[in-house]
Amino acid sequence: MFAVVRTGGKQYRVAAGDKIAVEKLAGEAGDTITLGDVLLAGEGDSLADAAKTVVSAEIIAQAKSEKVTVFKKRRRHNYRRKNGHRQMMTLLRITAVGDSKAEKKAAPKKEAAPKKDASEEKAAPKAKKAAPKKDAAPAKSGTHATEKKAPAKKAAAKKTESKK
Numbered sequence: 001m002f003a004v005v006r007t008g009g010k011q012y013r014v015a016a017g018d019k020i021a022v023e024k025l026a027g028e029a030g031d032t033i034t035l036g037d038v039l040l041a042g043e044g045d046s047l048a049d050a051a052k053t054v055v056s057a058e059i060i061a062q063a064k065s066e067k068v069t070v071f072k073k074r075r076r077h078n079y080r081r082k083n084g085h086r087q088m089m090t091l092l093r094i095t096a097v098g099d100s101k102a103e104k105k106a107a108p109k110k111e112a113a114p115k116k117d118a119s120e121e122k123a124a125p126k127a128k129k130a131a132p133k134k135d136a137a138p139a140k141s142g143t144h145a146t147e148k149k150a151p152a153k154k155a156a157a158k159k160t161e162s163k164k
Contacts, residue, residue, distance in 0.1 A: 001015065001016070001041065001042070001043045001048070001097045001098060002014065002015045002041070002042060002043070002097065003015075003038050003039075003040065003041040003042075003050070003053055003055050003097045004038070004039045004040040004041075005035045005037060005038050005039065005055050006037040006039055007022050007023065007025070007035055007037065008022050008023025008024075008025075009023070010022070010023070011039065014035075014055060014094045014097065015094065015097060016094055016095065016096055016097050017093070017094065018093070018094045019060065019091065019092065019093050019094075020091075020092050020094070021065065021089045021090070021091050021092075022089065022090055022092060023087075023088075023089060023090070024062065024087075024088040024089060024090050025059070025090045025092075027059045027090075028059065028062070029059055029060060029061050029062065030058070030059065031058070031059045032056060032057070032058050032059075032095070033056070033057055033058075033059065033092075034054055034055065034056050034057075035055040035056075035057060036054075038050045038051075038053045038054070038055055041053035041097070048099075052099050053097065053098065053099060054096075054097075054098065054099070055094065055096070055097050056094075056095050056096045057092040057093060057094050057095060058092065058093045058095050059090060059091070059092060060091040060092065060093050061090075061091045062088070062089075062090055062091075063088075063089055063090075063091060064086040064087065064088055064089065065086060065087045065088075065089045066086070067084050067085070067086050068084065068085050068086070068087075069082070069083075069084050070082070070083040070084070070085065071083075
């Protein structure tokens with residue numbers, strides 16, 4: 001089964017097992033998310049109801065995409081500006097595409113982490129507390145962008161010397 005989902009202002013055709021790179025989504029590697037905005041769903045030539053279709057995905061990694069170089073130039077005006085940008089993206093592995101009823105049954109449950117015994121907690125050494133940090137030095141005056149600058153003083157003294 002396939003679906004067309006919209007995320008980050010773009011549309012992606014996905015099926016179970018696909019890996020896609022989308023605009024940054026909240027979550028860490030290993031988290032499971034649901035892509036809710038399903039535009040189209042179907043299998044082969046037949047189409048299914050997209051409103052009832054749910055697409056679940058697992059976050060593989062949070063990374064940066066390739067660098068985009070922006071270069072501006074105006075000829076004969078000595079104007080050149082070079083800038084670069086790397087957009088944050090999320091790598092997803094599509095785990096399931098299907099109806100919302102079937103998705104609830106197939107969702108894997110997370111296992112609870114094993115609890116430590118009380119004797120292990122007592123045996124562990126206590127961590128030392130960090131020393132308090134000193135207060136930061138006050139900022140220099142005039143460095144803040146919102147501060148108003150004093151008007152410049154005009155030169156009051158005129159030249160009185162004459163040429164000899």
